[in-house]
Amino acid sequence: MNTISKYILKNTLKTQLVIFSILMLIFMSQSFIRFISHASRGKIPAELVTQLMSLAVPTMANFMLPLSLFLAIILTMGNLCSQSEMVVMRSVGYSQNRILGIVFFLALITAGINGVCTVFLAPWCESKSLEIIDSARNDPSMFSLDSGRFLNLMDNVIYIENMEDAELSGGERRSGTAPGSELPDHLKYATSGNIMKQIYILSHGNEARHLPPSVTIANEGRLRYDKNFLPWLTLKSGLRYEGPSGDGQFEVLYFDTYTALIPESQKTFEPSKVSAKATRDLMKSDASVPERAELEWRFVQPLSVLVLSIMVVPLSMVNPRKGRFAKVIPAIMFYLSYYLFAFGIKSGMTRGHLSLIPGLFMLPVIYLLIFAIPFNLADTERFRKLGSCFKRRKTGNV
DSSP, X not given: OOHHHHHHHHHHHHHHHHHHHHHHHHHHHHHHHHHHHHHHTTSXXXXXXXXXXXXXXXXXXXXXXXXXXXXXHHHHHHHHHHTTHHHHHHHTTOOHHHHHHHHHHHHHHHHHHHHHIIXXXXXXXXXXXXXXXXXXXXXXXXXXXXXXXXXXXXXXXXXXXXXEEHHHHTTTTTTSOOTTTXXXXXXXXXXXXXXXXXXXXXXXXXXXXXXOOEXXXXXXEEEEEOTTOOEEEEEEEEXXXXXXXXXXXXXXXXXXXXXXXXXXXXXXXXXXSGGGSOHHHHTSTTOOHHHHHHHHHHHHHHHHHHHHHHXXXXXXXXXXXXXXXXXXXXXXXXXXXXXXXXXHHHHHHHTTSXXXXXXXXXXXXXXXXXXXXXXXXXXXXXXXXXHHHHXXXXXXXX
Protein backbone atom coordinates (compact mmCIF):
# COMPACT_ATOMS: atom_id res chain seq x y z
CA MET A 1 0.00 0.00 0.00
CA ASN A 2 1.56 3.30 -1.14
CA THR A 3 1.59 6.62 0.69
CA ILE A 4 -1.55 7.98 -1.00
CA SER A 5 -3.53 4.85 -0.17
CA LYS A 6 -2.41 5.01 3.45
CA TYR A 7 -3.39 8.67 3.57
CA ILE A 8 -6.92 7.98 2.27
CA LEU A 9 -7.31 4.92 4.50
CA LYS A 10 -6.17 6.80 7.60
CA ASN A 11 -8.49 9.77 7.01
CA THR A 12 -11.51 7.59 6.22
CA LEU A 13 -10.96 5.34 9.23
CA LYS A 14 -10.40 8.29 11.56
CA THR A 15 -13.57 9.98 10.31
CA GLN A 16 -15.56 6.76 10.71
CA LEU A 17 -14.44 6.31 14.30
CA VAL A 18 -15.38 9.89 15.17
CA ILE A 19 -18.82 9.60 13.54
CA PHE A 20 -19.41 6.20 15.13
CA SER A 21 -18.52 7.55 18.58
CA ILE A 22 -20.83 10.55 18.19
CA LEU A 23 -23.75 8.45 16.91
CA MET A 24 -23.32 5.88 19.68
CA LEU A 25 -23.19 8.64 22.30
CA ILE A 26 -26.42 10.18 20.98
CA PHE A 27 -28.42 6.97 20.73
CA MET A 28 -27.07 5.47 23.94
CA SER A 29 -28.11 8.66 25.71
CA GLN A 30 -31.62 8.17 24.37
CA SER A 31 -31.59 4.57 25.59
CA PHE A 32 -30.38 5.73 28.99
CA ILE A 33 -33.25 8.19 29.24
CA ARG A 34 -35.71 5.45 28.26
CA PHE A 35 -34.33 3.01 30.86
CA ILE A 36 -34.39 5.70 33.55
CA SER A 37 -38.01 6.45 32.65
CA HIS A 38 -38.92 2.77 32.96
CA ALA A 39 -37.11 2.55 36.30
CA SER A 40 -38.91 5.60 37.66
CA ARG A 41 -42.26 4.02 36.80
CA GLY A 42 -41.29 0.72 38.41
CA LYS A 43 -41.10 -1.32 35.21
CA ILE A 44 -37.47 -2.26 35.83
CA PRO A 45 -35.25 -2.01 38.93
CA ALA A 46 -32.96 1.01 38.98
CA GLU A 47 -29.98 -1.25 39.77
CA LEU A 48 -30.23 -2.85 36.32
CA VAL A 49 -30.01 0.32 34.23
CA THR A 50 -26.23 0.16 33.76
CA GLN A 51 -26.31 -3.54 32.92
CA LEU A 52 -29.11 -3.10 30.40
CA MET A 53 -27.25 -0.18 28.83
CA SER A 54 -24.19 -2.37 28.31
CA LEU A 55 -26.25 -5.12 26.73
CA ALA A 56 -27.80 -2.62 24.30
CA VAL A 57 -24.42 -1.70 22.74
CA PRO A 58 -24.27 -4.50 20.08
CA THR A 59 -27.80 -3.76 18.88
CA MET A 60 -26.95 -0.07 18.52
CA ALA A 61 -23.68 -0.92 16.78
CA ASN A 62 -25.60 -2.90 14.13
CA PHE A 63 -27.17 0.31 12.85
CA MET A 64 -24.35 2.75 13.60
CA LEU A 65 -21.51 0.86 11.89
CA PRO A 66 -22.91 0.98 8.32
CA LEU A 67 -24.05 4.58 8.73
CA SER A 68 -20.69 5.71 10.14
CA LEU A 69 -18.78 4.16 7.23
CA PHE A 70 -21.22 5.62 4.70
CA LEU A 71 -20.86 9.14 6.11
CA ALA A 72 -17.09 8.77 6.53
CA ILE A 73 -16.66 7.96 2.84
CA ILE A 74 -18.82 10.93 1.80
CA LEU A 75 -17.00 13.41 4.03
CA THR A 76 -13.48 12.14 3.36
CA MET A 77 -13.82 11.92 -0.43
CA GLY A 78 -15.74 15.20 -0.53
CA ASN A 79 -12.97 16.88 1.44
CA LEU A 80 -10.30 15.52 -0.95
CA CYS A 81 -12.28 16.79 -3.93
CA SER A 82 -13.05 20.22 -2.46
CA GLN A 83 -9.37 20.84 -1.70
CA SER A 84 -8.35 19.67 -5.21
CA GLU A 85 -6.33 16.81 -3.74
CA MET A 86 -8.29 14.34 -5.83
CA VAL A 87 -7.36 16.26 -8.99
CA VAL A 88 -3.67 15.96 -8.12
CA MET A 89 -4.07 12.24 -7.40
CA ARG A 90 -5.74 11.67 -10.75
CA SER A 91 -3.01 13.62 -12.51
CA VAL A 92 -0.33 11.27 -11.15
CA GLY A 93 -2.29 8.21 -12.24
CA TYR A 94 -4.16 7.36 -9.04
CA SER A 95 -7.38 5.89 -10.44
CA GLN A 96 -10.79 5.52 -8.89
CA ASN A 97 -10.32 1.74 -8.85
CA ARG A 98 -7.65 2.16 -6.16
CA ILE A 99 -10.04 4.27 -4.11
CA LEU A 100 -12.64 1.55 -4.53
CA GLY A 101 -10.10 -0.98 -3.28
CA ILE A 102 -9.45 1.04 -0.12
CA VAL A 103 -13.17 1.55 0.49
CA PHE A 104 -13.89 -2.13 -0.12
CA PHE A 105 -11.16 -3.06 2.38
CA LEU A 106 -12.76 -0.87 5.03
CA ALA A 107 -16.19 -2.20 4.07
CA LEU A 108 -15.01 -5.79 4.55
CA ILE A 109 -13.77 -5.01 8.06
CA THR A 110 -16.98 -3.14 8.93
CA ALA A 111 -19.15 -5.90 7.42
CA GLY A 112 -17.25 -8.52 9.43
CA ILE A 113 -17.80 -6.66 12.70
CA ASN A 114 -21.41 -5.98 11.74
CA GLY A 115 -21.92 -9.66 10.91
CA VAL A 116 -20.58 -10.81 14.27
CA CYS A 117 -22.83 -8.32 16.08
CA THR A 118 -25.88 -9.17 13.98
CA VAL A 119 -25.57 -12.95 13.96
CA PHE A 120 -24.17 -13.61 17.44
CA LEU A 121 -23.78 -10.70 19.86
CA ALA A 122 -27.00 -8.69 19.37
CA PRO A 123 -29.41 -11.67 19.72
CA TRP A 124 -27.55 -12.94 22.79
CA CYS A 125 -27.50 -9.51 24.44
CA GLU A 126 -31.18 -8.88 23.71
CA SER A 127 -32.12 -12.31 25.05
CA LYS A 128 -30.01 -11.68 28.15
CA SER A 129 -31.69 -8.30 28.69
CA LEU A 130 -35.16 -9.84 28.49
CA GLU A 131 -34.09 -12.63 30.84
CA ILE A 132 -32.71 -10.16 33.39
CA ILE A 133 -35.89 -8.06 33.27
CA ASP A 134 -38.10 -11.17 33.54
CA SER A 135 -36.17 -12.55 36.52
CA ALA A 136 -36.13 -9.14 38.21
CA ARG A 137 -39.90 -8.83 37.89
CA ASN A 138 -40.23 -12.14 39.77
CA ASP A 139 -37.75 -11.18 42.49
CA PRO A 140 -39.16 -8.89 45.20
CA SER A 141 -35.67 -7.98 46.44
CA MET A 142 -34.96 -6.23 43.13
CA PHE A 143 -37.80 -3.75 43.47
CA SER A 144 -38.23 -0.98 46.00
CA LEU A 145 -41.58 -1.23 47.76
CA ASP A 146 -43.01 2.25 47.39
CA SER A 147 -46.42 3.49 48.43
CA GLY A 148 -49.08 4.53 45.98
CA ARG A 149 -47.83 2.29 43.18
CA PHE A 150 -48.92 -1.08 41.78
CA LEU A 151 -46.16 -3.71 41.75
CA ASN A 152 -46.43 -6.79 39.53
CA LEU A 153 -44.72 -9.78 41.12
CA MET A 154 -45.14 -13.06 39.24
CA ASP A 155 -48.88 -13.78 39.35
CA ASN A 156 -49.58 -11.16 42.02
CA VAL A 157 -50.39 -7.46 41.98
CA ILE A 158 -49.42 -5.59 45.15
CA TYR A 159 -50.54 -2.13 46.22
CA ILE A 160 -49.27 -0.37 49.35
CA GLU A 161 -51.12 2.68 50.53
CA ASN A 162 -48.41 4.01 52.86
CA MET A 163 -44.85 3.23 53.97
CA GLU A 164 -43.43 4.11 57.39
CA ASP A 165 -39.88 3.86 58.70
CA ALA A 166 -39.67 1.32 61.51
CA GLU A 167 -37.34 3.41 63.69
CA LEU A 168 -39.44 6.56 63.33
CA SER A 169 -42.76 4.86 63.94
CA GLY A 170 -41.44 2.56 66.66
CA GLY A 171 -43.67 -0.11 65.21
CA GLU A 172 -41.95 -3.04 66.93
CA ARG A 173 -40.48 -1.26 69.97
CA ARG A 174 -43.73 -0.19 71.60
CA SER A 175 -44.09 -3.42 73.50
CA GLY A 176 -40.51 -3.16 74.77
CA THR A 177 -39.34 -6.25 72.92
CA ALA A 178 -36.51 -6.42 70.44
CA PRO A 179 -37.32 -6.25 66.75
CA GLY A 180 -38.23 -9.66 65.36
CA SER A 181 -38.37 -11.36 68.80
CA GLU A 182 -41.89 -12.64 68.20
CA LEU A 183 -40.79 -14.26 64.94
CA PRO A 184 -39.64 -17.84 64.36
CA ASP A 185 -35.87 -18.39 64.58
CA HIS A 186 -35.41 -18.71 60.83
CA LEU A 187 -36.85 -15.19 60.32
CA LYS A 188 -34.61 -13.36 62.79
CA TYR A 189 -31.71 -13.02 60.35
CA ALA A 190 -32.70 -9.88 58.47
CA THR A 191 -35.55 -7.43 58.71
CA SER A 192 -36.49 -4.68 56.28
CA GLY A 193 -36.47 -1.13 57.58
CA ASN A 194 -39.96 -0.13 56.45
CA ILE A 195 -43.46 -0.99 57.65
CA MET A 196 -46.16 -1.30 55.02
CA LYS A 197 -49.57 0.11 55.87
CA GLN A 198 -52.85 -0.88 54.21
CA ILE A 199 -51.67 -3.61 51.85
CA TYR A 200 -53.75 -5.04 49.02
CA ILE A 201 -52.62 -8.20 47.22
CA LEU A 202 -54.40 -9.65 44.20
CA SER A 203 -53.39 -13.18 43.21
CA HIS A 204 -54.54 -14.53 39.86
CA GLY A 205 -54.31 -18.11 41.06
CA ASN A 206 -52.74 -21.13 39.39
CA GLU A 207 -54.88 -23.76 37.70
CA ALA A 208 -51.99 -26.23 37.41
CA ARG A 209 -51.50 -26.15 41.20
CA HIS A 210 -55.26 -25.90 41.88
CA LEU A 211 -54.89 -22.50 43.54
CA PRO A 212 -57.95 -20.26 43.19
CA PRO A 213 -57.75 -16.48 42.74
CA SER A 214 -57.58 -14.51 45.96
CA VAL A 215 -57.57 -11.00 47.40
CA THR A 216 -55.68 -10.29 50.62
CA ILE A 217 -56.08 -7.10 52.66
CA ALA A 218 -53.95 -6.30 55.72
CA ASN A 219 -53.46 -3.29 57.96
CA GLU A 220 -49.72 -3.79 58.33
CA GLY A 221 -46.93 -5.85 56.82
CA ARG A 222 -43.17 -6.42 56.77
CA LEU A 223 -40.82 -8.05 54.28
CA ARG A 224 -38.12 -10.17 55.89
CA TYR A 225 -35.30 -12.43 54.71
CA ASP A 226 -34.07 -15.64 56.33
CA LYS A 227 -30.50 -16.96 56.49
CA ASN A 228 -30.83 -18.32 52.97
CA PHE A 229 -31.95 -14.87 51.75
CA LEU A 230 -35.43 -16.16 50.90
CA PRO A 231 -38.14 -13.46 51.18
CA TRP A 232 -40.96 -13.90 53.71
CA LEU A 233 -43.97 -11.63 53.88
CA THR A 234 -45.57 -11.11 57.30
CA LEU A 235 -49.04 -9.51 57.39
CA LYS A 236 -51.01 -8.42 60.45
CA SER A 237 -54.70 -7.79 61.11
CA GLY A 238 -56.19 -8.72 57.80
CA LEU A 239 -58.52 -10.92 55.84
CA ARG A 240 -58.27 -13.05 52.71
CA TYR A 241 -60.93 -13.78 50.09
CA GLU A 242 -60.46 -16.93 48.01
CA GLY A 243 -62.53 -18.16 45.13
CA PRO A 244 -64.21 -19.34 43.21
CA SER A 245 -62.68 -22.79 43.76
CA GLY A 246 -63.28 -25.83 41.56
CA ASP A 247 -66.75 -26.37 43.04
CA GLY A 248 -67.62 -22.67 42.84
CA GLN A 249 -67.21 -21.96 46.56
CA PHE A 250 -65.74 -18.84 48.17
CA GLU A 251 -63.78 -18.69 51.41
CA VAL A 252 -63.08 -15.79 53.77
CA LEU A 253 -60.15 -16.07 56.18
CA TYR A 254 -59.50 -13.62 59.04
CA PHE A 255 -56.01 -13.55 60.56
CA ASP A 256 -54.01 -11.70 63.20
CA THR A 257 -50.59 -12.67 61.81
CA TYR A 258 -50.01 -14.33 58.45
CA THR A 259 -46.48 -15.30 57.31
CA ALA A 260 -45.81 -16.77 53.90
CA LEU A 261 -42.76 -17.50 51.77
CA ILE A 262 -42.68 -15.60 48.51
CA PRO A 263 -41.81 -18.38 46.06
CA GLU A 264 -39.30 -18.04 43.28
CA SER A 265 -40.52 -18.30 39.74
CA GLN A 266 -40.19 -21.84 38.37
CA LYS A 267 -40.70 -20.80 34.78
CA THR A 268 -37.80 -21.31 32.37
CA PHE A 269 -37.13 -18.17 30.41
CA GLU A 270 -37.64 -18.42 26.67
CA PRO A 271 -37.26 -15.29 24.51
CA SER A 272 -40.59 -14.35 22.98
CA LYS A 273 -39.16 -11.77 20.57
CA VAL A 274 -37.88 -13.20 17.31
CA SER A 275 -34.95 -10.77 17.30
CA ALA A 276 -33.77 -12.22 20.65
CA LYS A 277 -33.57 -15.81 19.42
CA ALA A 278 -30.21 -17.37 18.61
CA THR A 279 -29.29 -17.72 14.95
CA ARG A 280 -28.94 -21.50 15.24
CA ASP A 281 -32.56 -21.67 16.43
CA LEU A 282 -33.72 -19.63 13.44
CA MET A 283 -31.94 -22.03 11.07
CA LYS A 284 -34.02 -25.02 12.17
CA SER A 285 -36.26 -26.63 9.56
CA ASP A 286 -39.41 -26.02 11.63
CA ALA A 287 -38.78 -22.26 11.94
CA SER A 288 -41.79 -20.02 11.36
CA VAL A 289 -42.10 -17.38 8.65
CA PRO A 290 -41.17 -14.46 10.99
CA GLU A 291 -38.13 -16.42 12.16
CA ARG A 292 -36.97 -17.04 8.59
CA ALA A 293 -37.47 -13.36 7.78
CA GLU A 294 -35.32 -12.45 10.80
CA LEU A 295 -32.66 -14.94 9.64
CA GLU A 296 -32.51 -13.35 6.19
CA TRP A 297 -32.30 -9.89 7.79
CA ARG A 298 -29.25 -10.92 9.82
CA PHE A 299 -27.39 -12.30 6.80
CA VAL A 300 -28.30 -9.40 4.52
CA GLN A 301 -26.92 -6.67 6.78
CA PRO A 302 -23.21 -7.39 6.10
CA LEU A 303 -23.96 -7.55 2.35
CA SER A 304 -25.69 -4.20 2.62
CA VAL A 305 -22.52 -2.64 4.05
CA LEU A 306 -20.52 -3.78 1.00
CA VAL A 307 -23.08 -2.63 -1.58
CA LEU A 308 -23.70 0.78 -0.01
CA SER A 309 -19.97 1.42 0.39
CA ILE A 310 -19.31 0.70 -3.29
CA MET A 311 -22.26 2.84 -4.33
CA VAL A 312 -21.29 5.88 -2.27
CA VAL A 313 -17.78 6.33 -3.73
CA PRO A 314 -18.92 7.98 -7.02
CA LEU A 315 -21.60 9.92 -5.12
CA SER A 316 -18.89 11.50 -2.95
CA MET A 317 -16.88 12.82 -5.92
CA VAL A 318 -17.78 16.51 -6.20
CA ASN A 319 -16.67 19.55 -8.14
CA PRO A 320 -14.14 21.59 -6.08
CA ARG A 321 -16.19 24.74 -6.70
CA LYS A 322 -19.36 23.22 -5.22
CA GLY A 323 -17.86 22.19 -1.88
CA ARG A 324 -17.56 18.81 -0.18
CA PHE A 325 -21.22 18.72 0.93
CA ALA A 326 -22.64 19.08 -2.60
CA LYS A 327 -23.78 15.43 -2.85
CA VAL A 328 -24.38 14.64 0.81
CA ILE A 329 -28.18 14.93 0.62
CA PRO A 330 -28.56 12.71 -2.52
CA ALA A 331 -26.27 10.09 -0.99
CA ILE A 332 -28.22 10.07 2.28
CA MET A 333 -31.46 9.74 0.30
CA PHE A 334 -30.07 6.59 -1.36
CA TYR A 335 -29.09 5.24 2.07
CA LEU A 336 -32.51 5.95 3.57
CA SER A 337 -34.33 4.49 0.56
CA TYR A 338 -32.29 1.30 0.87
CA TYR A 339 -33.20 0.69 4.49
CA LEU A 340 -36.80 1.79 4.02
CA PHE A 341 -37.13 -0.84 1.29
CA ALA A 342 -35.36 -3.36 3.53
CA PHE A 343 -37.71 -2.77 6.47
CA GLY A 344 -40.70 -2.86 4.14
CA ILE A 345 -39.66 -6.17 2.57
CA LYS A 346 -38.96 -7.67 5.99
CA SER A 347 -42.37 -6.55 7.25
CA GLY A 348 -44.05 -8.01 4.16
CA MET A 349 -42.24 -11.32 4.61
CA THR A 350 -43.16 -11.48 8.29
CA ARG A 351 -46.84 -10.99 7.47
CA GLY A 352 -46.70 -13.50 4.62
CA HIS A 353 -47.33 -10.94 1.86
CA LEU A 354 -43.94 -11.49 0.19
CA SER A 355 -42.08 -14.67 -0.64
CA LEU A 356 -39.09 -15.75 1.42
CA ILE A 357 -37.22 -16.49 -1.82
CA PRO A 358 -35.47 -14.33 -2.96
CA GLY A 359 -36.77 -12.21 -0.08
CA LEU A 360 -34.36 -9.65 1.32
CA PHE A 361 -31.46 -10.92 -0.78
CA MET A 362 -32.89 -9.28 -3.88
CA LEU A 363 -32.42 -5.77 -2.43
CA PRO A 364 -28.58 -5.62 -2.36
CA VAL A 365 -28.51 -7.29 -5.79
CA ILE A 366 -30.89 -4.69 -7.24
CA TYR A 367 -28.96 -1.76 -5.77
CA LEU A 368 -25.69 -3.27 -6.96
CA LEU A 369 -26.87 -3.74 -10.55
CA ILE A 370 -28.97 -0.58 -10.91
CA PHE A 371 -26.97 1.95 -8.87
CA ALA A 372 -23.55 0.82 -7.62
CA ILE A 373 -22.09 -0.58 -10.86
CA PRO A 374 -23.49 2.10 -13.23
CA PHE A 375 -22.39 4.92 -10.90
CA ASN A 376 -18.82 3.59 -10.82
CA LEU A 377 -18.72 2.96 -14.57
CA ALA A 378 -19.93 6.49 -15.33
CA ASP A 379 -16.53 7.95 -14.47
CA THR A 380 -14.47 5.51 -16.55
CA GLU A 381 -12.86 6.37 -19.88
CA ARG A 382 -14.73 3.63 -21.74
CA PHE A 383 -18.06 4.95 -20.51
CA ARG A 384 -17.13 8.48 -21.57
CA LYS A 385 -16.29 7.23 -25.07
CA LEU A 386 -19.64 5.45 -25.28
CA GLY A 387 -21.36 8.63 -24.14
CA SER A 388 -19.57 10.79 -26.69
CA CYS A 389 -20.40 8.32 -29.49
CA PHE A 390 -24.04 8.38 -28.48
CA LYS A 391 -24.07 12.17 -28.51
CA ARG A 392 -22.49 12.27 -32.00
CA ARG A 393 -25.05 9.87 -33.37
CA LYS A 394 -27.85 11.85 -31.81
CA THR A 395 -26.44 15.09 -33.26
CA GLY A 396 -26.02 13.48 -36.72
CA ASN A 397 -29.62 12.28 -36.74
CA VAL A 398 -30.80 15.77 -35.95
